[in-house]
Amino acid sequence: xQELKDRIVKEGKVLxxxxxxxxxxxxxxxxxxxxxxxxxxxxxxFNMDEVTMILTAEASGIALSAIxxxxxxxxxxxxxxxxxxxxxxxxxxxxIFSYTYKKKVTLLVSKEWLSADxxxxxxxxxxxxxxxxxxxxxxxxxxxxxxxxIGCAVExxxxxxxxxxxxxxxxxxxxxxxxxxxxxxxxxxGED
Amino acid sequence: xQELKDRIVKEGKVLxxxxxxxxxxxxxxxxxxxxxxxxxxxxxxFNMDEVTMILTAEASGIALSAIxxxxxxxxxxxxxxxxxxxxxxxxxxxxIFSYTYKKKVTLLVSKEWLSADxxxxxxxxxxxxxxxxxxxxxxxxxxxxxxxxIGCAVExxxxxxxxxxxxxxxxxxxxxxxxxxxxxxxxxxGED
Numbered sequence: 386x387q388e389l390k391d392r393i394v395k396e397g398k399v400l401x402x403x404x405x406x407x408x409x410x411x412x413x414x415x416x417x418x419x420x421x422x423x424x425x426x427x428x429x430x431f432n433m434d435e436v437t438m439i440l441t442a443e444a445s446g447i448a449l450s451a452i453x454x455x456x457x458x459x460x461x462x463x464x465x466x467x468x469x470x471x472x473x474x475x476x477x478x479x480x481i482f483s484y485t486y487k488k489k490v491t492l493l494v495s496k497e498w499l500s501a502d503x504x505x506x507x508x509x510x511x512x513x514x515x516x517x518x519x520x521x522x523x524x525x526x527x528x529x530x531x532x533x534x535i536g537c538a539v540e541x542x543x544x545x546x547x548x549x550x551x552x553x554x555x556x557x558x559x560x561x562x563x564x565x566x567x568x569x570x571x572x573x574x575g576e577d
Numbered sequence: 578x579q580e581l582k583d584r585i586v587k588e589g590k591v592l593x594x595x596x597x598x599x600x601x602x603x604x605x606x607x608x609x610x611x612x613x614x615x616x617x618x619x620x621x622x623f624n625m626d627e628v629t630m631i632l633t634a635e636a637s638g639i640a641l642s643a644i645x646x647x648x649x650x651x652x653x654x655x656x657x658x659x660x661x662x663x664x665x666x667x668x669x670x671x672x673i674f675s676y677t678y679k680k681k682v683t684l685l686v687s688k689e690w691l692s693a694d695x696x697x698x699x700x701x702x703x704x705x706x707x708x709x710x711x712x713x714x715x716x717x718x719x720x721x722x723x724x725x726x727i728g729c730a731v732e733x734x735x736x737x738x739x740x741x742x743x744x745x746x747x748x749x750x751x752x753x754x755x756x757x758x759x760x761x762x763x764x765x766x767g768e769d
Contacts, residue, residue: 408687408690409689409690413654413655413657413686413687413690414652414653414654414690415643415646415652415653415654415655416652417646417647417650417651417652417653418647418650420643420647421647443636443639444635444636444639444655444657447636447639447643448639448640448642448653448655449643451607451612451640451641451643452647454607454609455609455613455644455647458609459609460607460608460609461606461607461609461640462605462606462607463605463607463636463640465605465636494605495600495605497601498600498601498605498606
């Protein structure tokens with residue numbers, strides 16, 4: 386998606402440790418018009434008529450997911466993150482490793498709101514190692530629901546998380562896949 | 578807002594400890610159409626033309642805020658929550674007490690994205706003790722920005738947070754103020 390790539394090049398900051406900061410429009414300050422354009426783009430890649438639920442993980446994926454869900458008149462769920470102890474019942478859960486916080490966190494979704502009848506599109510703002518996405522896929526499976534696909538705004542292709550999901554047969558669409566990032570030189574993967 | 582009150586009565590669950598669960602439409606599973614109706618309602622109470630930024634705190638306020646911000650073609654910021662140690666520079670911060678997690682958390686907003694020119698509408702899904710709102714007001718003040726008001730979907734009136742903000746002169750509009758809640762009997766404050 387050219388508009389998104391242009392914004393990453395123009396406003397993104399490359400920090401040491403392969404960190405790409407896009408917090409001026411994607412995951413701290415949110416450009417809601419851009420989120421709506423991203424929603425439209427996802428609409429070209431996924432059959433939104435069959436989707437019954439948008440699923441994401443807190444916190445930074447929620448804004449994009451809410452606008453995507455609203456755009457296509459769908460409900461959404463955000464998985465909550467919790468420490469692994471003291472989890473109450475009635476929840477689907479999946480343990481993931483958070484590279485941001487360097488610890489294990491548990492993704493939680495109430496069994497009340499996700500069922501075997503659901504056709505789920507997972508949406509997230511950013512994918513690196515793909516741990517959050519793997520955890521959300523686990524939860525979709527645990528519910529017996531159908532995974533329609535994963536729509537991701539920005540994927541760090543060089544960290545491999547997206548390619549592992551593709552190899553596992555997941556219909557993953559990332560709108561900007563960054564292959565390498567140095568200050569002043571961000572290289573994107575070619576369109577598929 | 579009658580539609581919201583009806584949903585609370587119909588779908589809300591009152592749990593011991595004055596907990597009112599509305600996670601089927603407001604803060605876990607999100608009814609995005611209802612969020613848009615809430616946005617319209619806020620538009621009747623605040624002069625959206627003057628608002629330049631929607632501000633909320635992660636995580637459960639993000640979905641509503643994103644849809645409100647998009648509805649009125651505004652950008653939004655969500656304050657991040659962090660432990661108080663190890664905070665990097667360039668941030669507005671405010672310490673609040675989280676009754677949910679029973680510990681102090683710090684709300685953080687990058688100085689890069691909020692300035693003295695901003696006219697800020699704070700949006701949140703739920704207010705009880707009002708600690709998160711107080712922290713967000715601190716951050717607006719620290720930025721030298723103007724607080725237009727606070728729009729809250731559900732306020733637990735009996736916990737006093739909202740009334741403290743009103744007494745301090747804040748233009749706070751809550752669309753459903755719960756005065757008392759027992760299973761099968763939720764009482765709302767009359768409209769102002």
